[in-house]
Amino acid sequence: MRVRLLSPDHQLDLDADPPWPAPDLVVDLQLDPVLDAMADGDALIRRVATQVLLAPLNAPGSIVYRQEVAADCEQREDVVRRLYVVAGEALESLRHLYPGFLRRTPEMVVRDSTEVIATLLPHLRVVADVATAALAGSLPSQSRHGSGLHRLFTDLVTELDDACFADLDTQLRRLAFPGGMVVGKRLGTGLAGVGDVLHPPAKQHLVDRLGLGDHPSLSFELAARDEAGSQLLSDLRDRALVPLAPAASQAQEDVKSFFRGLRTELAFYLGCLNLRRQLTEAGGVTCRPDLAPPGTGQWNAHGLYDPGLLLRHPTATAVGNDLEADDRAAVVLTGANSGGKSTFLRAVGVATLMAQSGMFVCGSDWTSSVRSGIFTHFVREEDATMASGRLDDELVRLRRIVVALRPDGLVLLNETLASTNESEAADLGVEAVDGLVAAGVQVVLVTHQYALAAKLGGGPDRLFLRAGRADDGRRTFQLLPGPPLRTSFADDLYARMGPWPEDSARGPAGGPAGGSPGPGAADDPSPVSP
Known part of the structure; x- marks a missing residue:
């Protein structure tokens, strides 16, 4: 019997290692x-x-x-x-x-x-x-x-x-074999018994086995310490059971x-x-995704949120975002620091994995083409195990992704090439994104670098989303269509980290005089509302 609950054709190999990446x-x-x-x-x-x-x-x-x-x-x-x-x-x-x-x-x-x-x-x-x-x-x-x-x-x-x-x-x-084994043989060369055949117990009647039937028979008993005889009898049983074992x-x-x-x-x-x-208890909504064949260009979702974030903050309310990216080869996320860009990027990646694993998706609805592969390239902190600098490490990881990619794949880039200067990052980033798009791969990019976002262009195959920010510096965690801005509002972060004595008179942006946090500021801003 085959279970066939995950696939009609094969069973899950639990001992196999999950494929890279x-x-x-x-x-x-x-x-x-x-x-x-x-x-x-x-x-x-x-x-x-x-x-x-x-x-x-x-x-x-x-x-x-x-x-x-x-x-x-x-x-x-x-x-x-x-x-x-x-x-x-x-x-x-x-x-x-x-x-x-x-x-x-x-x-x-x-x-x-x-x-x-x-x-x-x-x-x-x-x-x-x-x-x-x-x-x-x-x-x-x-x-x-x-x-x-x-x-x-x-x-x-x-x-x-x-x-x-x-x-x-x-x-x-x-x-x-409660009544013992019945093994048949035929005589071979030198009158040796050959051709062991195991018979069902009913093959021989009890009276015949006792020698009381019409056909005379011979029997013998092994002595209590006849080790050689016991071994011969064991070998006989083994030979008879060879076809059955x-x-x-x-x-x-x-x-x-x-x-x-x-x-x-x-x-x-x-x-x-x-x-x-657990998501329902935390107030999260879920839906059954609709998947289209690869290459159809379908991709839109509403109320999309990161389930991991909601699970870490179950008493908060998830802020969902919409994605209208049909026939868009590249989606670029820009805007205010700590405005929910990376969280939305993770929400997209998790939703894609869940949808193509046969699961529900965390959002109101989800429709997309099936991806041939899902890859991520997030910023890494430099550590002692690196044999070279962060830029070299980023380029090596990018190359590995490019080698493994196939048409209709999905690549999620989070602050990629942030380890170099803005001019060099813009040149390298545009080359990477345009190359991936030309190869039939869809790209979602989070960047705080205006030069890179501006050089990516605003053609019909590009979608720019910008993290929302209220006039008082409060993050709305809503990503709405909009061109990139020259600022990512770092002054808001500066204000939240105060108070700063030298700024006590002027009051930094996003906060009142004295450097205290402005309305809506939080120590750990995230796209959930208390």
Whole structure:
């Protein structure tokens, strides 16, 4: 039985490392709060969520497949959680078994395999009962019979019926060989017995085995300390069980694989349920995204916010932003310092990952073309491990992204090339952005450098958004269409860091005389409202 909840074609390989640039995405997009919320204290859920979220799909059909499973899981959360617990209990029960490792003879393989199946059989019955009860309920996609969850329930009810369990019970009793083994041979060269064949216990009647039937037979008993005879008898059993051992081993592995796959794949959807619950409790809205085929140029969203920020400040209210970027190859974010530009950039990146992983998106609505890959290039602090300067490090990381990119990819640049002077940054930045756009890659850039923003131009394929600022210096955290300004209002930050004795008479911009913070200022400004 295959679970097939994440994909109709393959199962998740939990041991595989997430592809690059997974480590950069976790750091740059600040995904830890999201992953922690999905896990809700469960280490397996966090591991699975990390694996799935950092390996987004690039086929609209596969994404819709997961969305339908997620919708059914939300409708029957009780069933999903019950199956997850049962699968965990089944795998936990195997920890009490002690299979032999030093000498894996066919007899030991058959014995250990039957013990595993017998241990898992009660849990398999529970799974079948849960599936039967779930099919009697309602699922959003049940009418079209297309959901992976509905298909799983149907397969379980069909395959794990009463006849299946009766047959399993019978086979387990036989493989225990309660009446001994019946092995047939034929005479070979030198009257040696060859061609060992294991017969079912019913092959020989009891009276025949005792020598009381119509056909005379011979028998013997091993002496209590006949080690050589015991070894010969053991070898005889092993030879008879050689054809049976691989089948028994594969059968127990199939049952274990089913429970592992069931628990692993349900873990992702439980993570989605956990995350949605915590976001809803914090006042965040979510939506099911619409994904179009790659290259269609669709990209717009409303009320988009960064879930990580809301999870870190659950008592605040998220400030959502809109994005109308259909057929725009580059989106440039400028404006006031601490105005929410980097947060919005992270919101775009997280939403893209969540949408293409089959999850919901944090916003009122989301429509976009499917990306072939998602890459981030955020500013890094210089540290002792760097073999060269920050500019060299930035260029090396940019080159790695360019090598890995494919058409219809998405690159998020946050204060890229800020480590050099404004003139050089403008020349390098324009060359990088224009090159990416020419290669069919969509770019979202945050910059405080006016020269770079101005040189990027204002053609029909460019969208400029500017962080809002009230007249009193208060940040609105709204990004609205607008050309770049020559100032990023650093005076506002200067005022918030006061009071400064030398400025006590004039009152710095954004604050009253004496350097005290102006209205709306905060020690840690972020696009959430208290």
